[in-house]
Amino acid sequence: MPGTGEECLVSLINLWYYIKGYIIITVTGRRSERFINLAANRGILFWDIYFFDQVALMKVDIEGFRQLRPLARVTGCRVKIKQKVGIPFQFHKVAVRKGFLGGALFFVISLYLLSSFIWFIEVTGMENVSPQEIKETARESGLKVGVFKDSLDIPRVTHDLTVKIPDLSWVGLEIRGTGAHIKVVEKVKAPDPAGGRATHLVAARDGLVVEVLTISGRALVGEGDTVRAGDVLISGLVVPPGDGEGEPGDQGEAPGPAGEEGDYLVVARGTVMARVWYEGQGFSTLRQKRLVPAGDHAECKYIKVGDRKIYLQGDGRNPYPLARVQVNKRVPRWGGFRLPLEIVNMRFVEKKEVIQELTPEEAREEAREMAQQEARGQVSRGIEPVEEYFESLDTGDPQAYRVRYVIETLEDIARPQEVRPGREDYLGNHE
Amino acid sequence: MRDKKNWRDILAETFELPKEIMLDLPRVTLVGNVQLSVQNHRGIVEYTDQVIRVSITGGELLVRGEKLWIKSVFCEEILIQGTIFSLYYRV
Numbered sequence: 271m272p273g274t275g276e277e278c279l280v281s282l283i284n285l286w287y288y289i290k291g292y293i294i295i296t297v298t299g300r301r302s303e304r305f306i307n308l309a310a311n312r313g314i315l316f317w318d319i320y321f322f323d324q325v326a327l328m329k330v331d332i333e334g335f336r337q338l339r340p341l342a343r344v345t346g347c348r349v350k351i352k353q354k355v356g357i358p359f360q361f362h363k364v365a366v367r368k369g370f371l372g373g374a375l376f377f378v379i380s381l382y383l384l385s386s387f388i389w390f391i392e393v394t395g396m397e398n399v400s401p402q403e404i405k406e407t408a409r410e411s412g413l414k415v416g417v418f419k420d421s422l423d424i425p426r427v428t429h430d431l432t433v434k435i436p437d438l439s440w441v442g443l444e445i446r447g448t449g450a451h452i453k454v455v456e457k458v459k460a461p462d463p464a465g466g467r468a469t470h471l472v473a474a475r476d477g478l479v480v481e482v483l484t485i486s487g488r489a490l491v492g493e494g495d496t497v498r499a500g501d502v503l504i505s506g507l508v509v510p511p512g513d514g515e516g517e518p519g520d521q522g523e524a525p526g527p528a529g530e531e532g533d534y535l536v537v538a539r540g541t542v543m544a545r546v547w548y549e550g551q552g553f554s555t556l557r558q559k560r561l562v563p564a565g566d567h568a569e570c571k572y573i574k575v576g577d578r579k580i581y582l583q584g585d586g587r588n589p590y591p592l593a594r595v596q597v598n599k600r601v602p603r604w605g606g607f608r609l610p611l612e613i614v615n616m617r618f619v620e621k622k623e624v625i626q627e628l629t630p631e632e633a634r635e636e637a638r639e640m641a642q643q644e645a646r647g648q649v650s651r652g653i654e655p656v657e658e659y660f661e662s663l664d665t666g667d668p669q670a671y672r673v674r675y676v677i678e679t680l681e682d683i684a685r686p687q688e689v690r691p692g693r694e695d696y697l698g699n700h701e
Numbered sequence: 702m703r704d705k706k707n708w709r710d711i712l713a714e715t716f717e718l719p720k721e722i723m724l725d726l727p728r729v730t731l732v733g734n735v736q737l738s739v740q741n742h743r744g745i746v747e748y749t750d751q752v753i754r755v756s757i758t759g760g761e762l763l764v765r766g767e768k769l770w771i772k773s774v775f776c777e778e779i780l781i782q783g784t785i786f787s788l789y790y791r792v
Contacts, residue, residue: 307744310774319771321749328771 287317291356293335297326299347308341309334332358386419390449397456399437404452407434413443413450422450468506468535471684473497477544480680487538497544497683504538506689535689542684545656548677550644551663552637555670556628561592561621570616579614590620633671634662641675653681727757731788736772737764737781745771745779753781760792 297305306316306326314334320327330338342349364371391413393401408414411430413422424443431441431454440455471487479495487504491497510533570584579586588595598615601608628636638660649655657678665672713720721728721741728740743756748771753764769783 303745303748306748306771306774310744310776310779313776315773315775316771317773319748319774321770326748 287329287331288356290331291354291358292329292331293351294327294329294353294355295335295338296350296352297328297342297347298324298350299345301345302326302347305341305345305347308345309338312337312341314338314341327352329355332356385448388413388417388419388422388445388448388450389415391415391452392449393452393454395454395456396438399435399454399456403435404431404438404454407431408452410434413452419445468689469537469686470502470506470689471504471538471540471542472687473499473501473503473542473544474683474685475499475544475546477546477683479503479542479544481541481543483541483543485539486536487540489540491542502687503542503684504540506535506538507533508536509533538686540684541682543680544683546679546681546683548645548648548679550641550646550648550675550677552640552642552644552673552675553670554628554633554637554640554673556630556633557669558626558628560624560626561594562624564590564592564620564622566590566620568618568620570618572614572616574612574614575610584616586616588618590618592621592623593618594621595619630671634673637662637671637673638675641673645675645677649677649679650681653679656680725758727755727762729762729788731785734766734785735782737785737788738778739781740778742777742779745774750783755779760790763787763789763791765789 299305306319306328309316309330314330314337316328316330316334318327318329338349341347391405391408393404396404408427408431411423411427413427422445424445428441428443431452432438437456438454439457442451442453444451444453476498477496479491479493479497481493482489482491482503484504487506488508489504491501491503497503568584568589570581570586572579572581572583572586574580596617596619598617600613600615602611602613603609641660642658645658655677658676660673660675663672663674709724710720712718713724720726725741727742730738730740732738739755739757739762741758742762743758746754746756746761748754748769750769751765751767753766753769753771755762755764764781764785765787766783766785769781769785772780772782774780
């Protein structure tokens with residue numbers, strides 16, 4: 271395809287012309303063809319010659335344009351520059367705008383320079399340490415606003431921060447653009463021994479100590495000791511061995527390690543397993559008043575909107591002298607929303623009092639159940655009874671029965687309690 | 702002059718040499734009706750966008766057309782583009 275080849279060649283040539291630079295000129299004059307012939311003979315290259323309205327429009331390269339002047343004079347043509355095209359002229363333009371070029375250069379250089387300083391310091395991650403303190407310390411290590419990035423010794427700054435601020439366990443420093451991001455991780459503080467945060471372990475309940483396991487602190491009770499609720503089991507005040515252990519009372523009431531030479535306060539930790547007894551009592555008689563359903567009941571229904579009640583059924587009053595009331599509330603939903611009203615259904619079940627006669631066995635059983643319930647109610651959830659027993663107590667009345675129910679458990683009775691200076695238990699006295 | 706030409710003609714024919722060189726004739730290449738190349742021309746005589754007259758040895762080449770323009774002018778070659786209607790040798 272010669273056509274396409276031609277086009278391709280043309281565009282390549284045009285590119286070459288563009289690189290070399292050319293001038294579009296208009297030539298006016300009756301003998302412009304002679305002008306072109308003369309130029310062609312001298313080796314001046316014209317191309318893309320158009321002609322209209324007695325004016326010839328043509329392109330000429332820069333070198334050729336310089337030689338045109340004498341030819342124009344000879345042929346009597348007027349040559350005018352219409353447009354200068356090409357890279358050399360672009361360069362020329364830029365060269366003319368020295369101020370612009372200088373400004374651009376200044377901009378680039380200043381941007382580069384300014385971006386190599388630290389302008390922002392940001393501290394994240396702290397909870398108790400003030401960011402001001404961190405920034406101050408960083409400043410001492412060389413990280414401050416306006417410092418040159420390359421002169422910053424990052425490992426030194428992070429090291430200094432962790433060393434100088436003891437509350438920090440890790441410091442990360444990241445330079446992002448012109449910002450320095452300090453990320454800190456604070457130490458999870460162990461209770462300060464001198465700050466009064468030390469704790470004793472005290473007995474939560476009365477009991478018989480079975481086993482003592484001390485992790486920290488000084489055990490004040492041993493196997494077989496009976497303790498009362500509130501007694502100190504493991505003291506947070508540690509007395510070094512051979513240092514007046516038997517006489518903790520004369521250590522005064524000063525807090526902290528200053529109490530006596532070598533004493534110090536700790537968080538007492540450990541377990542104290544003890545036998546604990548829970549007791550319940552039940553009482554019952556042979557003749558008892560009971561409430562039994564009388565067989566009648568009444569319903570009441572209303573919708574509650576805010577404080578207003580709209581009764582649908584009944585008036586909300588108990589129609590019986592003795593009754594049990596069951597209240598059933600329902601909040602209707604519409605879609606995923608709770609509507610701001612309540613549908614309440616009340617049911618009154620009439621009761622009546624009857625006198626029930628019990629056999630002595632039944633009465634005793636009832637008393638036992640009552641006592642058992644009371645005892646069980648005291649046992650903390652999750653603790654299994656080791657032993658349970660009950661005994662009948664003598665009431666002196668053949669009509670009345672009293673039962674004592676005992677649950678024995680084995681549990682850890684140690685509970686932490688803060689060491690409060692000035693209180694007697696501060697020293698962990700134990701009788 | 703005329704004898705000389707005849708002698709050259711004979712020489713060209715005898716040795717089968719290209720006549721445009723031996724006889725100083727123009728070599729006219731027409732690509733369809735869109736491009737015309739005239740080699741070995743003697744200069745432009747007249748040009749508008751409808752008529753271009755190119756001087757050649759022993760006469761003139763008259764190109765008629767529409768929207769004619771000269772793509773390039775070299776010493777030895779002239780390249781005309783546009784829609785060409787007719788070529789006419791005026792001797």
